[in-house]
Amino acid sequence: MSPLSLDLSPDLFPALTEAQADPDGPGAHRPALRFGDRSLTYGELAATASPLAARVAEAGRIAVWATPTLETAVAVVAALLAGVPAVPLNPKSGESELGHIVSDSAPTLVLAAPGTQLPPALAALERLDIDTSAPATSLPSPGTSDPESPALIVYTSGTTGPPKGAVIPRRAIATTLDALADAWQWTGDDVLVHGLPLFHVHGLILGILGPLRRGGSVRHLGRFETAGVARELSEGATMLFGVPTMYHRIAETLPDDPALAKALARARLLVSGSAALPVHDHERIAQATGRRVIERYGMTETLMNTSVRADGEPRAGTVGVPLPGVELRLTEEDGTTAVEAYDGETVGEIQVRGPNLFTEYLNRPEATAAAFTEDGWFRTGDMAVRDPDGYVRIVGRKATDLIKSGGYKIGAGEIENALLEHPGVREAAVTGEPDADLGERIVAWIVPADPQSPPTVDELADHVARRLAPHKRPRVVHHLDALPRNDMGKIMKRALTHD
Structure with a gap:
């Protein structure tokens, strides 16, 4: 240098x-x-x-x-x-x-x-x-x-x-x-x-x-x-x-x-x-x-x-x-x-x-x-x-991307990268939500490559578990038409909600 x-x-x-x-x-x-x-x-x-x-x-x-x-x-x-x-x-x-x-x-x-x-x-x-x-x-x-x-x-x-x-x-x-x-x-x-x-x-x-x-x-x-x-x-x-x-x-x-x-x-x-x-x-x-x-x-x-x-x-x-x-x-x-x-x-x-x-x-x-x-x-x-x-290697924001699940501290970013390696996934975002047993469970928000045949939660969970570790697999999957993004293309995770 x-x-x-x-x-x-x-x-x-x-x-x-x-x-x-x-x-x-x-x-x-x-x-x-x-x-x-x-x-x-x-x-x-x-x-x-x-x-x-x-x-x-x-x-x-x-x-x-x-x-x-x-x-x-x-x-x-x-x-x-x-x-x-x-x-x-x-x-x-x-x-x-x-x-x-x-x-x-x-x-x-x-x-x-x-x-x-x-x-x-x-x-x-x-x-x-x-x-x-x-x-x-x-x-x-x-x-x-x-x-x-x-x-x-x-x-x-x-x-x-x-x-x-x-x-x-x-x-x-x-x-x-x-x-x-x-x-x-x-x-x-x-x-x-x-x-x-x-x-x-x-x-x-x-x-x-x-x-x-x-x-x-x-x-x-x-x-x-x-x-x-x-x-x-x-x-x-x-x-x-x-x-x-x-x-x-x-x-x-x-x-x-x-x-x-x-x-x-x-x-x-x-x-x-x-x-x-x-x-x-x-x-x-x-x-x-x-x-x-x-x-x-x-x-x-x-x-x-x-x-x-x-x-x-x-x-x-x-x-x-x-x-x-x-x-x-x-x-x-x-x-x-x-x-x-x-x-x-x-x-x-x-x-x-x-x-x-x-x-x-x-x-x-x-x-x-x-x-x-x-x-x-x-x-x-x-x-x-x-x-x-x-x-x-950045794994996410402290406020939105640090997920504490089953005693582990997990960064959402590495899970998102793993999900994007799946051929059925076009875009991906990962968040955490409260879970009585795990503290937080991992939630995946997916834009499928083929909306008529989106990958299942089990398929994606197995995919992530093989690439990273079992405790990093998503427990819930939501399918979307598009992820909310700002002018710079950053995903606005606070806008990811479900009924």
């Missing part, structure tokens, strides 16, 4: 500064951003973001209507150049959620693409349209030299209450992106393709700011399509970022699309994140393309914590090892006793500590305090085991 050099200067994008200093140099003409048929070189991005940065420099805090467009990328870059905290807004959020976020974060401006219709919840904010063709002669001076100053305020999904605003400092963005550069051998020669939304960490920080920090380029698909992935990877893109739903669609398409298989085989790196990628999809993609998808693990509050390294073993079902600079431990239920076992079986809660962490939940000092241990470890709420070589 190479030593990690962390640049904590206010200059998050050295390639932009270089392009501005030498507008006729080769760096200024390198491609930076492309959305469909619209694109900006580094010189054009510097010239476009500069006047916008100057206009928002005294704004205090700004909101960005984060559509998957060139304007969103320019707006966030401008805010970072000006040293003004930006609040990315999910265009699919409802009025109540948007109202809460605006009230909580109190931005003075909302930035949006020209012609975009904004909802009533934003009516009281001054609007500033993003002009992607405005000329400039010089970049503004950085608005801050403090690596701890807020860069972004990203709101969590709010599964256990109103969304909380995680305040992400410049230091966390720089250290996470530099750690990923080390793990993925990510350079300015890489061209990233993705179709992720731009209101969260994965799509915005990794997918847009990551290439810009390296001096490379990103091609955003606007919306995810396997044809777009094939086209871009066939035309020079080297990396693909996606979520499991996207890779599942790729796996389903591959048998009938040799061009897609050929394009994926040319990629230097295929990365999945935001939720666990089922082992079945891993294997189908590897078999068709000869390339393995690698997984990484992060969250809004911590940015990235672990990853399978580009020079490491791409082991399906794991999220690799801690990134440079990140400390990771597993703890017992008391939240302080460390789990020392590296046996691939002993489950503990992941806690992390390092420069990748957020600063606080905006306006929520009690929630911030509760999220950390007394000695500074962040409680992720994710449950995992560690293999003997240190690879981390």
